[in-house]
Amino acid sequence: MAGVREPAVAGRFYASQAEALQEQLRACYDHQIGPGTRPSPPAGTPAVAGLLTPHAGLPFSGPVAAHAYAALGTGGTPETVVVIGPNHTGIGANIAIPGHDAWQTPLGTVPIDGTVREQLVETTDATVDNRAHAREHATEVQLPFLQELYDSVSVLPISLRQQDEATARELGSAIAETLTERTVLIASSDFTHYEPHDVAMARDELALDPIREHDPDALIETVEREALSVCGYGAIATLLYALEGSVDVLAHASSGETAGSMAEVVGYGAVAIES
Secondary structure: OEEEEEEOOOOEEEOOOOHHHOOOOOHHHHOOOOOOOOOOOOOOOOEEEEEEEEEOHHHHHHHHHHHHHEEEEEEEEOEEEEEEEEEEOOOOEEEEEOOEEEEEEEEEEEEEHHHHHHHHHHHOOEOOHHHHHHHHHHHHHHHHHHHHOOOOHHHHHHHHOOHHHHHHHHHHHHHHOOOOOOOOEEEEOOOEEEEOOOHHHHHHHHHHHHHOOHHHHHHHHHHHHOOOOOOOOOHHHHHHHHOOOOOEEEEEEHHHHHHHOOOOEEEEEEEEEOO
């Protein structure tokens, strides 16, 4: 249980060179769909307890993700950021936590929080399994945003191959037991996939409504009933089970508005949960 994970999607989902990646991140904040400004985190504790943020390539979902990180950056530096995302490859354990000491991106290395890892392995069905993370992008694409904001922060990526209600409830409850005022929890998820823009925006709202109401049970029921293509709905439900603060939908847009055609889009949302 050691070593550094090399980036799996640098050069595809985000730039592979540090300077180009920093420019790409600044462009996300400055984009017409973005928040407009990049915050300078003050001293103190984090301003939010949790975030929902998308995970496509930065030219597509980055401007929406920047809203989440702009909200996070209005407060102090977290010690640990737990990032939960779906398992797109289908490889590895149902709840997979990496065994690495650190993850690397073009902006440097980020240490893995071994203490929280041990707590979750002891109290849940989570398994230390590097296979699930080897080619997975959902949690990796969040790291450059965190590195660009903070000089030092630890992370714990979690990959969910199983996103049912029981798994999300158990994991959320266990994560809640590990939280401190310096911990931030991030759910990584995109919304509707490959529909016309207007259709995607309307279907996204079916999922955003229970998120606004802080109702993970209703979210899961709606996704399953309406066959919504929200890829990380289990991660979002875990976030909602773990945290109790009020929910603020910061941004909602599609890939057609950021970098593509309106004919076939992916929907993205940015959400903050107060501390």
